[in-house]
Amino acid sequence: xKKQLDENRIKEGVGGQAVIEGIMLRNKSHYVVAVRKPDxxxxxxxxxxxxxxxxxxxxxxxxxxxxFVDMMKLGYKTLVFxxxxxxxxxxxxxxxxxxxxxxxxxxxxxxxxMLVSLAFAVGLFIALPYFITTLIGxxxxxxxxxxxxxxxxIKLAIFVLYLLVISFFKDIKRVFExxxxxxxxxxxxxxxxxxxxxxxxxxxxxxxxxxxxFMFLVLTVSILLYMFTSYFVYTYIYASxxxxxxxxxxxxxAINILLLPIVSGISYEILKLGFRFYNFPLMRLxxxxxxxxxxxxxxxxxxxxxxxxLFALSKLLDTSVGNRTEEEVQADIKASLENNNNTNNTTEExxxx
Numbered sequence: 481x482k483k484q485l486d487e488n489r490i491k492e493g494v495g496g497q498a499v500i501e502g503i504m505l506r507n508k509s510h511y512v513v514a515v516r517k518p519d520x521x522x523x524x525x526x527x528x529x530x531x532x533x534x535x536x537x538x539x540x541x542x543x544x545x546x547x548f549v550d551m552m553k554l555g556y557k558t559l560v561f562x563x564x565x566x567x568x569x570x571x572x573x574x575x576x577x578x579x580x581x582x583x584x585x586x587x588x589x590x591x592x593x594m595l596v597s598l599a600f601a602v603g604l605f606i607a608l609p610y611f612i613t614t615l616i617g618x619x620x621x622x623x624x625x626x627x628x629x630x631x632x633x634i635k636l637a638i639f640v641l642y643l644l645v646i647s648f649f650k651d652i653k654r655v656f657e658x659x660x661x662x663x664x665x666x667x668x669x670x671x672x673x674x675x676x677x678x679x680x681x682x683x684x685x686x687x688x689x690x691x692x693x694f695m696f697l698v699l700t701v702s703i704l705l706y707m708f709t710s711y712f713v714y715t716y717i718y719a720s721x722x723x724x725x726x727x728x729x730x731x732x733x734a735i736n737i738l739l740l741p742i743v744s745g746i747s748y749e750i751l752k753l754g755f756r757f758y759n760f761p762l763m764r765l766x767x768x769x770x771x772x773x774x775x776x777x778x779x780x781x782x783x784x785x786x787x788x789x790l791f792a793l794s795k796l797l798d799t800s801v802g803n804r805t806e807e808e809v810q811a812d813i814k815a816s817l818e819n820n821n822n823t824n825n826t827t828e829e830x831x832x833x
Contacts, residue, residue: 483672483673485672486670492508493508494666494793494796498655498661499515499562499655499658501654501788502516503788503789505665505789505793509528509529510527512524512795512796514788514791514795516788523565523809524791525805526803528803541742541745541748544748548744548748551691553594556593565806565809602737605639606733606736609632609634610733612631612634613634614729616630618630620710620732621710625707627710628706629707631706632702635699643777653779657779657782658785658788659685659778660685660785661781661785661789663684663774664684664781665793666793668680675790681786685779685781686771686775686778687774688754688758688771690771690777690778692770692773692774693767693773694747694770696773697747697751697767702736702739706739710732712735750766751767
């Protein structure tokens with residue numbers, strides 16, 4: 481039997497994301513990444529989250545931009561850990577030899593990865609829909625409303641198609657199952673339960689605060705905001721003359737990219753309101769398409785995936801569990817490998833005798 485939402489638990493801000501063969505969960509003070517290793521055991525890292533004392537970053541709209549950047553950084557770190565741990569036994573010796581070089585290159589790799597991801601997103605969801613709409617032949621200057629509505633429809637179609645395509649990949653299916661397990665555990669916890677493998681299956685894989693819903697809101701808000709961009713460019717910047725078409729296009733695109741922080745800030749506030757006032761029909765309607773998209777990005781999890789999600793939550797909530805670093809995880813795996821090798825060598829010697 482489902483319980484009512486527990487407001488105190490909601491205020492804890494427990495949330496997370498799926499990673500490779502695992503789950504990251506966080507609250508306001510810590511985050512945990514739990515990953516199932518190739519030997520089927522679960523290992524984890526736990527770290528504190530530094531409190532941001534800058535009051536400016538907690539202001540509405542600004543906090544959305546800050547949160548988006550922080551989640552990108554944390555998301556990259558957790559994905560790297562999960563990728564390393566899920567296949568670490570095979571490559572442990574190589575990683576140990578390159579450890580010093582890896583430490584030096586971590587920050588550079590994170591920066592490059594974020595820039596590449598951002599460039600890919602800008603190209604796929606901003607530039608491509610813009611130029612497709614231009615090729616259709618709609619005059620942006622004379623019909624900026626129709627132009628941007630058509631552009632928005634193309635943008636949303638590309639986003640949905642992208643999700644559908646990657647959902648057929650075997651590894652992504654597994655990630656989407658972990659995504660479902662993460663949502664089910666968080667839903668059960670926010671309804672006042674101490675989640676276990678039995679009671680969390682009563683809860684849905686859909687959650688209002690999901691990143692999928694946030695991405696849909698970003699795309700939707702951008703449609704409305706970019707409509708004013710087109711109007712501004714051709715009414716004020718190019719009011720006295722008509723520039724070459726490519727110049728006008730590039731000007732609009734440049735301003736669109738500069739507006740991304742504002743778009744993410746507005747989307748974040750809508751997402752927070754949508755969750756806080758979820759029972760209000762208007763707010764539920766605002767985030768409904770994002771909830772429907774989670775039918776693609778989440779799957780009903782298997783028992784072993786639920787086990788990882790429960791493990792992550794238990795380590796997050798247990799204040800007696802101290803921080804645990806990736807280096808400690810690697811050291812434990814290395815020790816385990818050495819023990820296995822010694823055991824195998826002893827067995828071979830006995831056989832030879």
